[in-house]
Amino acid sequence: MNQLLRLLVVLAPLAAAAQQDSGGYNRALAAFNAGDFDTAAPLFFQASESGGDAQVRGKAEYFLAQSLAKEGLLVSAFISYAAIVNAGPSHPSYLKGVEGLVDMQQQLDEQNLIPSILNQAYSDEVRDQWVTLPKEVLARINYLVGTVSQRRMRFEEARTLLEAVPKDSRVYSKARYLLGVVLADPRFPGRPGEGDTLDKEALAAFNVALSGTEPQVELRATQHLALIGLGRLHYRRGEYAEASAAYEQVPRYSRYWDQALFENGFARFQNEDFGGSLGSLQALHAPQFAGAFQPESWILKATVYYYSCLYDEVKTTLAAFDALYGPMAKQLEPFAAENGDLVQAFNLVASENKGLPRPVYLWMRNNERIREVMRVLSRLDEEKQGLRAGPWRGTPLAKQTVAALEDVRGTLLQVGGTLARSRMREAVDNLRTFSDQAEIIRVQTALDEKDLLQAGVDQKALLTRQSLYRPKMPGPAWNYWKFQGEFWIDEIGYYQYTLKRGCPAKTPETQTH
Template identity: 25%
Template sequence: MPLAACSKSPRPRVEELPMLRTNLLTALLIALSAVAAPRLAAAQDGQDGDEMTFEADDGQRLPPSKTLQRAIKLYEKGDYYSASIEFYKVVNGETEDDAANKQRAEFFVGKTLYQMGYYAAALAYFDRIVQAGAAHRYHGATLKWLAALSRVLPETSGILERIGSYDVSALDEPIMESVRDELYYLLGRHFYRQGDFDQAISLFTQVSRESPFFIKAKFFEGVTYVRKYQGKPALDAFKEILAIAQERPKQYSADDIEKFEELANLQMARIFYSTQQYDLSIKYYEKLDQRSPDWLKSLFEASWAYFMKQINSKALGNIHTLNAPYFENEFFPESILLKAVIYYKYCLYDRALEAVAEYNTQYGPLRKNLKDILSKYEDNAEFYGYAKKILAGKAGLDPATQRLVSSVLGDRTLKKTYAWVDELDKELKDFEKADKAWRTTAIAAEVLQELTVQKSLAEADAGRLSRERIERLNKELTELSRDGRKIRIEVLNARAGQISAEARGTRISGDAKPEPILVDDEHFMWKFNGEYWKDELGFYRFRIQSKCPKKGAK
């Protein structure tokens, strides 16, 4: 029977049985999606020197046409719609401007679309300059505007790939002074995604401690060392974040400090778990409290650490919390089978079988439903539309399937992919609200075409990733069902006395004393009566007595 210790202020594989190991490295990498760059308000114009190039003017550029001069004046006055029409005339060859002035106009079209709020269209124009490379006079200056776009576009827009096309030496130019630290961070993210970990670390470590991007870069530095299987420098990076959280310097936002402090604690817990330092792992898991979006995840992963320490009263208590009705939209199927393994070790065979049956009852029917979902809509864009219906609760699914699928479609990485579709959809709606006269222009037609094509591609990509998430969930449940069958066979064999010497050695002896449940002055304890209270969550303990033979007995 679980016991609840109520606090005034709630704080927030193994053996021969099929091991249901949590892949902590994978979990660490998934956490990266939690660090998406926040969407900020559009930056105001006035990027000093943003028209500068990295090459000296050779003096051969002809004076700008009257059209280009008029366009620049309209831009400076903030009449971006009119400016876009005039700039486009220059780009489209309708004036006598030379190639250098056409490049200038092309650069201004990107800037103008940015100011109009058509960020995706602006990215497409700047991408032309990126693709032209050093041959374009405004290639260097464009990098600064890509940094600005990175603040308003999700990384699934391809913004990091554009930034990553630049040589690192471009950041040494004086024009980059105001965005240099930000670009070190963004370039580091790009090289991390490309698997060039040494280059990524080199860039992350160049971000100034006075920059608001330092704490983000430090986190990714730690994560990159994890990918390199270098635990000590990873821990050093995460510890520096914890030190910042204590000092709370003014250059970092309170939200960033709180977010990265929680992530650092979680990653340190995982590193210590992976190195079998379970006491330290538990210490850092327990630093996350109920307010953290990763609190339930930390409870589940800590359950494995407690299990490895044979503190199973706490492991079972955590599992009890995970399956509380407050968290019906969260799913930890592996926790049920971990409960079965624990009961097996205590020779509580009936309870072990009950746990396996609980898993089969809860997740068996859901596997069939997942297959039915995956069989719908071969076209990825159509599947995206179906996924959106699921998230909106309008797909006609039963409540359990609805909650389960929504939980994986709510994945942070997938949310960023959906955010790109939403951005394109928003810009298309803004286009429909724009002045009718402007919508009849050539530049408007090009913007509409670009947004329409990009949205179509983004929807297909979002549908593909949605399908992959559900396929992965189905595969995981299938593997866990297979593990459940193996556990059931082992339990039945053990109950019949058919148990290997190795498995016998992992059992908890019948003369082992039950784990003590200690209560300090700030807590009190009572038996769980079937009713959950929020201030009890995370504090449940199970008093468990082994039924295995005593030492020396067969």
């Protein structure tokens, strides 16, 4: 009801002093109030383009954006609101334009352009005006500008903005999660002197995100990310059991489950749970993840075997890594140009290129910000088609709006291309790095085998004397099933290895070296 009252006040006709410039505006306003947005929008457009009263033009620009939004043309409305915000505080509808822009961000879930526009506009000049905005609008601005600050490593600024988001905001849990990421970042000012205090604050922020009460659609992904954030922070602190416990809470088959499996493999390895580490990797290497790009997981698997002195398994694992990722490195060479065309780079993820390894394509495409660019581009193209075929086709409004959409499309392609190129370089660097690590493990394995041979250690006899036992059961509600090479969907994620150790027992002489 309060929103309706505000709307009725906003839509009151202009004062009589401006009537001479407002004939078209008032006709547009009447049509808007009647819900006839097809009629209202072109009239508002004409009023906004007229050379009359500045107040009339400013209000017409705002209600044109409102009309576009009412017609479901959210990208077009976002462009109109952005023009008002970019005009600055002198615009007659400035604060309402800011509010409309934030509303479009929420409806579009646009994470690239709108946060940047708000960040650019968020200056000392307007801060006192913005505090008069509705509480939830200001909360979202603080969160969105905080995301930009975090990306640009302005950590103190990000902290201030994210801490300003109140508990009753719908983005509170998101803000707490991102605050945890900011505080846990090793580059945050004050480390290492205040590291322990910052870590505790980060842990608290992640836990608040986990206990959020926002709508489940928005909250669920944030909570999964908060669990991974907790796991990473515990891991960095050397608290490997706690890290593993956090990773294991990420639900099976959530969007982030494969990442949680991978990182849990490292946590278990560092906690000297070699069987648990291999169990996590067994799930990650199941056929259901055949399209995953996880080269480091094979290096971890080889490392676990190496520390268990199971050298045949080390060599088998590295051979699998070479077979899977060796060809990918060669396939990526034509796509890894340092200064390639950004639109071409984006096209690699917009539609699958047969020359690009599918796991790399899927990995690039799964980037959250790239996905958002693709989603907004799809919406933008739909709006262009509707404007060219709808009731405004051929009108100056349709022509100018389509031109503006084309400009934004070009900007989005540049943003998407920059993200795609960065992701491609990361894939190339990963393959080069882990190929080098594989070679180091391969050489060290050969040297250790030579040392055992020279020491007269019969490793095969050593392994034969050992017995393999069932892993410890987590509780009475669990069942044990021996893995026989079949991956059942209800078993993936619950694997646990038991390992023999091929390392000879240390003597007092070897322990002193």
